[in-house]
Amino acid sequence: MLVRIGENANHRPRSRELDALAGQNVFCTEFTYRRGREIFGEAEPAEYLYQVCTGAVRSFKLLSDGRRQINAFHLPGDVFGVENGEMHRFTAEAIVETTVRFTTRRHLLEAQTDSGMPVTNSVLKLVTRNLQHAESHMLLLGRKTSLEKVAAFLIEMDRRLTAAGVMILPMSRRDIADYLGLTLETVSRALSVLKGEGVLDFVGPTQRQIVLLDRPKLAALDS
Amino acid sequence: MLVRIGENANHRPRSRELDALAGQNVFCTEFTYRRGREIFGEAEPAEYLYQVCTGAVRSFKLLSDGRRQINAFHLPGDVFGVENGEMHRFTAEAIVETTVRFTTRRHLLEAQTDSGMPVTNSVLKLVTRNLQHAESHMLLLGRKTSLEKVAAFLIEMDRRLTAAGVMILPMSRRDIADYLGLTLETVSRALSVLKGEGVLDFVGPTQRQIVLLDRPKLAALDS
DNA sequence: CGACTCCTTGACAGCGTTCAACAGTAGTGG
DNA sequence: CCACTACTGTTGAACGCTGTCAAGGAGTCG
Numbered sequence: 100m101l102v103r104i105g106e107n108a109n110h111r112p113r114s115r116e117l118d119a120l121a122g123q124n125v126f127c128t129e130f131t132y133r134r135g136r137e138i139f140g141e142a143e144p145a146e147y148l149y150q151v152c153t154g155a156v157r158s159f160k161l162l163s164d165g166r167r168q169i170n171a172f173h174l175p176g177d178v179f180g181v182e183n184g185e186m187h188r189f190t191a192e193a194i195v196e197t198t199v200r201f202t203t204r205r206h207l208l209e210a211q212t213d214s215g216m217p218v219t220n221s222v223l224k225l226v227t228r229n230l231q232h233a234e235s236h237m238l239l240l241g242r243k244t245s246l247e248k249v250a251a252f253l254i255e256m257d258r259r260l261t262a263a264g265v266m267i268l269p270m271s272r273r274d275i276a277d278y279l280g281l282t283l284e285t286v287s288r289a290l291s292v293l294k295g296e297g298v299l300d301f302v303g304p305t306q307r308q309i310v311l312l313d314r315p316k317l318a319a320l321d322s
Numbered sequence: 323m324l325v326r327i328g329e330n331a332n333h334r335p336r337s338r339e340l341d342a343l344a345g346q347n348v349f350c351t352e353f354t355y356r357r358g359r360e361i362f363g364e365a366e367p368a369e370y371l372y373q374v375c376t377g378a379v380r381s382f383k384l385l386s387d388g389r390r391q392i393n394a395f396h397l398p399g400d401v402f403g404v405e406n407g408e409m410h411r412f413t414a415e416a417i418v419e420t421t422v423r424f425t426t427r428r429h430l431l432e433a434q435t436d437s438g439m440p441v442t443n444s445v446l447k448l449v450t451r452n453l454q455h456a457e458s459h460m461l462l463l464g465r466k467t468s469l470e471k472v473a474a475f476l477i478e479m480d481r482r483l484t485a486a487g488v489m490i491l492p493m494s495r496r497d498i499a500d501y502l503g504l505t506l507e508t509v510s511r512a513l514s515v516l517k518g519e520g521v522l523d524f525v526g527p528t529q530r531q532i533v534l535l536d537r538p539k540l541a542a543l544d545s
Numbered sequence: 546c547g548a549c550t551c552c553t554t555g556a557c558a559g560c561g562t563t564c565a566a567c568a569g570t571a572g573t574g575g
Numbered sequence: 576c577c578a579c580t581a582c583t584g585t586t587g588a589a590c591g592c593t594g595t596c597a598a599g600g601a602g603t604c605g
Contacts, residue, residue, distance in 0.1 A: 160460075166465040166466075167465070168460055170457060183446065189457075223406065223445065226446065227407070227449055230452055231411060233453060233457060233460060234411055237383075237391055237393060238385070240460055240464045240503065241391045241502075243385075243389075272584060273583085277464075282563080283583090284584095284585085285562075287585055288561090291585075291586085305569090305570070306569095306585085307583095467592080467593095496551085504593075507552095507593085507594075507595085510552060511553085513553095529602095546605105547604105549602100549603080549604080549605095550601105550603075550604095551600105552599105552602095554600105555597085555598085556595100556596085556597085557595080557596080557597105558593105558595070559592105559593090559594075561590105561593095562589105562591080563588100563589085564588085564590095565586100565588085566585105567584105568583100569583085571581085571583090572581080572582085574580105575576100575577090
């Protein structure tokens, strides 16, 4: 039986993708992870497939000395853990308290043999979307300056989680830095520059709530 | 009719993938591109699917000011141009004189409806492999030092094109740099360091032929 | 042979990192 | 509720890795 996701500003059309993937009759369970908890680890068997209901997830790889590269942030509606192999290729952690729905890969495979091929097609679509994101992120990581990286990050997050004119970032400066291949100090400095230039402003007591004041200028900075 | 690829040191099992993809009866044509020629451009309609017979191909994205990020090198046996969408997301160019086989996407789709689903599965495998490569490349681009990047590059190329103990690089220092998110000078310096440390040596008149003398040390440098 | 590209090497600059101090916020327990 | 502590973010100063600029040599191709 399906568990309904409540009314949520971040509840996008994509929320239905896990349904399309697994079929309407697949058993889906909800689970809530506390802030910082690991959802699955790199090289662990990929048993489940997840969809974010509320909260936010980071998936990343580590080098032996602790350097971290965050590959993607998963926000409400996003499906993740689609490894199409035996093992997860990332570690996934809840950034804040996060509720996910999940289903087993076995259910996926069974649904596939039942209905023919739409399931494989859905998996292909998801993998292709991940690949596209990875491709543009390689351009960012390899060839953009710190300011361009932060601008690109803001544009992406603006698209994905701005509601009522305000973007509430669930992730820390360190998370952003590890996503952009920078240090947290450089991210902080770039944000200060953008604020100084009137591109954005912080609202509220914390620095995690951002209002974009000049999107054309921001887009121009992304090159 | 299929065109046979000649005996070639770089002729890997993967060479059969386009067959598996498109079926043994699909019409495949060969074509040879001269050094530096564009095979397809970013945002062009993705009409064909390619496999390298001989030579080497670079696929890359550009920023408006000319900064280039090479996403992948395609070597003999590799299939490329699998965009799974209307448009190519990269530009592909022949690095040296390169012969490719190609088939139209339409043939692929027809093969799919004929035989059921193995075609989609093959596409999924290819896209998944691309994604895996992109994922580890993001870690490299975002978090590795120049020496680690060059070491990782050598390890990858050693695996993919070392024959008879010698690795003959088809690409220039600039290509390597644009692949690793560095400048060509930094690549050159890193190679000089590795030579100085006895990890590798150049053979022949040019600096494109490399012998690896200490693979364990090289692997250690990749972290 | 001459023009061109490619590669190496040196000197220097600069962007981003590192190290450090400080302030604001959140989380915890009395 | 408030004090205490840990966490998070900003900012400054100095460093260093990589980029930039430049020169020169070697290889390649017409």
